[in-house]
Amino acid sequence: MLPPVSTTFPDQFRLDGRTALITGSGRGLGWEMARGLAEAGARIILHGRSLPRLAPRLDALRRSGATCDAIAFDMADRKSMREAVAAMGHVDILIHNVGERDRRPFAEIEPEDFARLIDVDLVAAHALVKLVTPGMIERQWGRLILVTSIVAGLAVPNASSYTAAKGGLAALTRALAAELGASGVTSNALSPGFFATETNEQLIASPMGERQRQRCPLKRWAQPPEIAGAAIFLASPAASYVNGHTLIVDGGVSATYLA
Numbered sequence: 001m002l003p004p005v006s007t008t009f010p011d012q013f014r015l016d017g018r019t020a021l022i023t024g025s026g027r028g029l030g031w032e033m034a035r036g037l038a039e040a041g042a043r044i045i046l047h048g049r050s051l052p053r054l055a056p057r058l059d060a061l062r063r064s065g066a067t068c069d070a071i072a073f074d075m076a077d078r079k080s081m082r083e084a085v086a087a088m089g090h091v092d093i094l095i096h097n098v099g100e101r102d103r104r105p106f107a108e109i110e111p112e113d114f115a116r117l118i119d120v121d122l123v124a125a126h127a128l129v130k131l132v133t134p135g136m137i138e139r140q141w142g143r144l145i146l147v148t149s150i151v152a153g154l155a156v157p158n159a160s161s162y163t164a165a166k167g168g169l170a171a172l173t174r175a176l177a178a179e180l181g182a183s184g185v186t187s188n189a190l191s192p193g194f195f196a197t198e199t200n201e202q203l204i205a206s207p208m209g210e211r212q213r214q215r216c217p218l219k220r221w222a223q224p225p226e227i228a229g230a231a232i233f234l235a236s237p238a239a240s241y242v243n244g245h246t247l248i249v250d251g252g253v254s255a256t257y258l259a
Contacts (some may be wrong), residue, residue, distance in 0.1 A: 012238040016041035020093035020235065021132065023047040023075070023154060026054050026195040029227045030097040035229025037093070037144070038066035045088055046070040047098075075124035076116075078140040085131045093235045094132050096125050096188075099165070104161045114161045122167035133185060142185035143235045146173050150193050150250050170246055177244030182218060186243040190236045193250025196221040217252035 024030040025047035038044045046061075046068060048054045049154040054070040057136050071088055073080035075098050087092075099121050102109060125146060136142025151159060153165040169189065176187035194212045196204055203209045204221060213221055230249050233239050237256045247255055 008074050009238075013232060013236045014041050015093070015232070015236060018092040018235075019043045019045065019090060019219075021045040021047060021071075021088070021094065022097060023128070024096040024098035026108070027059055028199060029188045029195060029224055030095075030165055030194060031057060031229040032099065032224045033095055035064075035144075035154075036225075036232050037095075038064065038068065038181075040232050040236070042093065042235070044068040045091070048072055063184065073211045075120050075128075077126055081124070082129060082131060085128070089134045090139070091132045091138065092141065093145070094129065095145045095231060095235070096128060096169075098124070099147070099149075099162075101159065101162045103158050105158050109161055110229070117161040118165050118168070121162070122168040122172070125169060129172075130178065133180065136185045137183040140184035141182075142180075144176055144180075144185060144187040145191045145231065145234050145240075146170075146187070147235075148173070148189045148191045148246065149208055150248065150254050152191060154254055156224065173246065174244045181243050186234075186239070188239070188242055188244065189246040190227070190230055190234065191246050191248040191254075192222070192227055193248070193253045194221045195224055195227065197224055215253060215256075216250070217256055219249070222249070222251060 015037055020042040021031050022034040025034040025046045029116055044061060044066055046054050046057055049072055051072045058068055058070050071084040073084045100117055102117050112186050129144060146169045148169045149166045151163045152170045154164050173187050173189040178188060194216060220238055227249055228248050
């Protein structure tokens with residue numbers, strides 16, 4: 001039994017007694033969200049494809065005093081997903097952060113390539129949500145947070161399958177909000193803009209990266225830890241009446257017409 005929620009405003013952002021699974025949390029934005037939720041008091045379950053690769057992150061969280069575990073499976077392997085989720089126990093908060101990209105022109109992406117990326121980025125999210133929500137519904141409390149992207153609403157060249165997948169995640173977020181809200185389970189999305197993650201290092205140093213920096217009203221790329229506050233908010237009691245919303249964290253890119 002969880003302690004009663006405090007009525008004091010700062011405590012509404014605490015996650016003590018809650019268990020959070022963050023997919024793709026070995027590095028990048030997933031890691032920063034996991035670290036942020038740990039600081040807010042949640043028990044953290046890290047996820048990646050390899051347990052040895054997650055070991056340094058587990059050590060870092062434990063040294064900080066956090067309670068944490070790790071699971072490993074490929075999002076395309078539904079059997080491993082089911083087994084891992086069944087073994088880890090209940091989940092109160094799911095942040096689905098995993099996503100692949102296919103940076104090629106539309107003409108070069110075959111239907112099979114398109115289907116594979118949609119499977120990993122969208123269908124796998126649906127499968128994982130199906131596994132964790134029965135317990136949330138039973139306990140009458142849960143937080144689903146799907147990480148989309150600003151390309152879900154602002155298309156760019158050479159990203160047709162990724163754009164379609166992220167748009168699908170945004171739509172799935174709304175569908176889950178409509179269907180599960182009465183069960184005490186909220187569903188929201190996080191939509192990051194230009195973040196200076198390891199994956200984007202080469203892009204940042206390129207002319208395209210400079211154009212993106214200039215495109216942002218803040219005139220800079222976001223640092224990965226800047227995603228954590230938004231994730232904590234959506235996961236916390238403070239967001240108890242936020243449902244079906246996409247929280248955009250892009251420095252104002254999607255709010256502007258010209259840079």
